[in-house]
Amino acid sequence: MKVNSWAVCLGAFLAFLAITLMTDNIKWGFITGLTISVGGFKWIRIKRKEAKEELEYDERVNLNILQSSLYVYSGSLVLLLSYLIVSSQILNNISINIELLTWYLAITLFLGFYIVPSIIKRR
Structure with missing residues (x-):
């Protein structure tokens, strides 16, 4: 089928x-x-x-995909950590919506697993 x-x-x-x-x-x-x-x-x-x-890709392309995905995950975690630190230490109020957090994590995973590798493979 x-x-x-x-x-x-x-x-x-x-x-x-x-x-x-x-x-x-x-x-x-x-x-x-x-x-x-x-x-x-x-x-x-x-x-x-x-x-x-x-097409099969060599080690360099696979390494570039791995590094780029790591950069996406690191950047998204730094952004989330910065939000949590600012809201807890400066604003003294952590009000995080679970649905928005779920969306944020889903988009981050989608970017790291699908978008970034397809961009790197086409370069």
């Missing part, structure tokens, strides 16, 4: 819609759609690698 990106996107959207309508909570629909899309794209990537459609 040939699965492409459009099928994964459509499946994630339909799962998002179905779970949101069943639970009346958009958060669970978003989590379901995100899980299906990440899993589907990972599966497509593995199948392409097995079919040798993706």
Whole structure:
């Protein structure tokens, strides 16, 4: 069975819609759609690698990807730590919304695992 990106996107959207309508909570629909899309794209990537459609990269490219991802993670953690220190020591009030923190961590992981490696591979 040939699965492409459009099928994964459509499946994630339909799962998002179905779970949101069943639970009346958009958060669970978003989590379901995100899980299906990440899993589907990972599966497509593995199948392409097995079919040798993706080029093999040497040690230098893999090292650059590792270093760039480390820079993204380090920068995001420094930003989060700075916020926590400023809000606790200077403002004397830590008011962090768990949903925003979840979004922040999800975006950081998405950048480090998918966006940065694809940019480095194309250079």
